[in-house]
Amino acid sequence: MNLVRCLAFSVVLAPPAAACDLALALAVDVSGSVDSGEFRIQMDGLAAGLRDPIVSEALVRAQAKLMLVQWTGASRQQVTIPWTRISSFDVLETFAETVATDQRVWRNFSTAIGEALETTMASFDEVPDCKRHLIDLSGDGVSNEGIEPSRLHRALRARGITVNAIAIEESEPDLTAYFFENVIVGEGAFVVSAARFRDYPERIRKKLLREVTQQTAKLQ
Template sequence: MRSLCSCLASIWLAVAPGAARACDLALALAVDVSGSVDHQEYRLQMDGLAQALRDPVISEALVRARARLMLVQWTGASRQRITIPWTAMESFDDVDALADRVAADPRIWRNYSTAIGEALSHTMAAFGQVADCDRHLIDLSGDGISNEGAPPAGLHPALRMAGITVNALAIEASEPDLTAYFFENVITGEGAFVVTAADFRDYPARIRRKLMREVTRASAGLRP
């Protein structure tokens, strides 16, 4: 399957006009590493995310869109870090290399609070580096409500002004109403949505579904 996708994408890239090959999507992957996430749950997130990036349909869509991706680890106020900077997805080798980096990304923090507003603010600031991309998207996953720092809903006007959409994955391991909270306080922008994972074991399947929805939409308008 990957071989067929690689062949088709290579043919498309060879014949596509220059305008169609511009960056169509800048996608920031923001991963919760707060104190409620243990070692095994962290691994489920990072391995699940890496596996999703390797999905043939997702990887082909990323290459077609010439997407740029970055990874952010976030927890309490003043504790957010870009651990993988913006990386261009111009080939399947690029996607595989990024998936390897995600799977190997060491955890930065372990025992801090949940500051979703601070995570959004820190991530938003990095989009100035990818201003030439058509769509700007933050993909935030978490297992709890914001309990420190700026309220996430307070960032919505600035995010909308910057043209950044925020989607979310709610991991309802200990917060059964987290999906509703994310709908009301976290997501913003045209077509923004929340995907629900029942627990961390459900995360790999749900992040794959979420990325599929995000990146295939991004590449749908590109000419084959």
């Protein structure tokens, strides 16, 4: 068999690239009610949650794509870590480290959850190959500027995007109920509550476990 035929044969037999089973956008609240220490708790806690052995294995198995967006007031949402395919544990570790060292973009603005959802929703145009699309939004207050988040629900449903949330109730004791009624959307959508920022790391870890192990179960 000559070289050309050998190359052709190897191309035919090459295994197809693994499919992406989950696109997960991590939307982090950096509004004025979040001080520098609370911002750091969120980022370090999120990085630790991604490093959880069960979470990390599920993300690699799903060949998940992850991104991170910081959000605050209207017109102030920024993707700080673009979509990254979690093709190996090394890639996941690099992503988690980038989360842990991500620099805050804004400090003293309002809370525009609707715009956060709208901006994040548009980013899924970049990952049409993934089977499941999910926004994981954290927040410590109700939306007080811009589009009402509930007005985005129809568009999110039409695009098959699920929104889950973690409500940090340190200054808003009824925030979980607000998120249930106005923010989350999609099949199986849920809210996790953190009574204080110091509870965030453990709560976000459990939230990620619930989200990604659901996907792993579907793969089995």
